[in-house]
Amino acid sequence: MSDEANPYESLKEQIDDAAAYLDADDGVITRLKNPQRVLETNLTFERDDGSLETVRAYRSQFNGDRGPYKGGIRYHPGVTRDEVKALSGWMVYKCAVVDIPYGGGKGGIAIDPSDYSADELERITRSFATELRPIIGEDRDVPAPDVNTGQREMNWIKDTYETLENTTAPGVITGKALDSGGSEGRVEATGRSTMLAARETFDWLDRDIENATVAVQGYGNAGSIAAALLEDLGADVVAVSDSSGGIYDPDGLRARDVKDHKAETGSVSGYDDAESITNEELLTMDVDLLVPAALENAVDADLATDLEADVVVEAANGPLTPGADDVLTERGVWVVPDVFANAGGVTVSYFEWVQNRQRFHWTEERVNEELERTVTEAFDGIVEAYEDEDLPNLRTAAYVVALRRVVNAYEQGGNWP
Ligand SMILES: NC(=O)C1=CN([C@@H]2O[C@H](COP(=O)(O)OP(=O)(O)OC[C@H]3O[C@@H](n4cnc5c(N)ncnc54)[C@H](O)[C@@H]3O)[C@@H](O)[C@H]2O)C=CC1
Ligand SMILES: O=C(O)CCC(=O)C(=O)O
DSSP: OOOOOOOOHHHHHHHHHHHTOOOOHHHHHTTTTOOEEEEEHHHHHHTTTTTTTEEEEEEEEEEOTTSEEEEEEEEETTTOOHHHHHHHHHHHHHHHTTTOOEEEEEEEEEEOOGSOOHHHHHHHHHHHHHHHTTTTTTTTTEEOOOOTTTHHHHHHHHHHHHHHHOOOGGGGGGGGGGGGGGTTHHHHHHHHHOOOOOOHHHTTTTTTOOOEEEEEOOSSHHHHHHHHHHHHTOOEEEEEEEEEEEEEETTTTOOHHHHHHHHHHHSTTTOOOOOEEOHHHHTTTTOEEEEOOOOOTTHHHHHHHHOOOSSOOOSSSSSHHHHHHHHHHHOOEEEEOHHHHHTTTHHHHHHHHHHHHTOOOOHHHHHHHHHHHHHHHHHHHHHHHHTTTOSSSSEEEHHHHHHHHHHHHHHTHHHHH
16 A cells, blocks of 8 residues: 555644644654554454354554544455554544544454345454453443444444443443434434535635535445535535446436435436446536545545545545645645544534433434534634634644644643653
8 A cells, every 4th residue: 555545644644734833742743643552353253154254353542632532433345454543543633623522543344244144244243342342431432333334233332342241331332223322313413514514614715505516425324414414505416426336417416315216226326317427527526515425545636636626525534645635725625624524423422422421312403503513613713723823724724723632631641750
């Protein structure tokens, strides 16, 4: 993997870019570029035919200076140690930029879940939960969903943990089903903050989100909900894609219908009479707003030179390489960074955890109001840093805000001899 494509190298570069504007000790910055610990483990489980298989899994606890490690668990064949390290580092700065009291963690299993039955996935997940048990906990490390995981996997992890610990501890994991201690609004939260980030940015730029044209790469939890909520604001979602390719309709797709079509057929392809397009065509489409909502490295420096959107709001983690960032900054394309735009997921996870600790259930209205307040306050903080500190782009501004908070928390802890 080239340095440009290694997400952990991207994370370190992003931290260095922001650290240049802070008066922080080099030693502290080095600490904040390296994970505190990474669990790498092998899970052996029984296939339905009775044979045994072993798969690789990770949990990175990047930094806990501001609170328990927090972040999702991903099931994807591309999961590597460096990817999980990067994703856990991004969680640190995400939680800090929206100012929720967590550090950052992330986990993953290097599997393609479509290769396994539901029973096999349950055995894999419970095996991972058993490995995680000594290092997670309501006040220690609180996992959540990410790519290819959701309520079902979170419920299995909660159940395994509680059974082995002989306790009830719903706050050990978030993103659970409602009847298992989940929160209203968590499923929609990542897409909702993406929509709010786009709305606030367009407002700040004095542009109209109503009738803005939108392309969304990746049509899972984050992308499909962002698309639907952007349509609710009056935007025209003209193109969407998933791993099988994309679809385009200049008159606007109907995001919720496309989601139903994907649920029925397994992909967005073949929806209505929309035109088929490639993912590259989608990413370089002449739209007002591009929302990458799939995986890392969707846009590299080469592709960034052809990108025609005016604003990019990152629903995915790490969809732009640092080289792409440089090109887009130079070209005057606004990039609203992942650590802010997709922070709705972890923010509502935090609300879920608070509700679990209080044994109290909030209404969806309350969750969405608190989320909107969190997102708009964070946006104001990023814009203030960008304007007052003469920073090159919104990503560096978000990192300056976040890094300052993490550095302060570390330094206020004082020194061990
Ligand atoms: N689920 C959550 O709460 C959060 C997710 N995120 C990030 O959002 C991104 C997407 O996650 P989810 O929506 O949860 O995952 P998901 O598994 O629900 O959906 C992922 C989607 O991306 C598509 N995809 C994969 N590779 C692609 C490619 N090369 N080109 C186009 N589409 C492709 C898949 O077909 C699928 O539609 C990830 O970067 C994740 O880390 C960030 C914050 C929270
Ligand atoms: O909800 C959470 O705790 C974390 C979600 C996540 O993994 C992310 O924001 O990338």
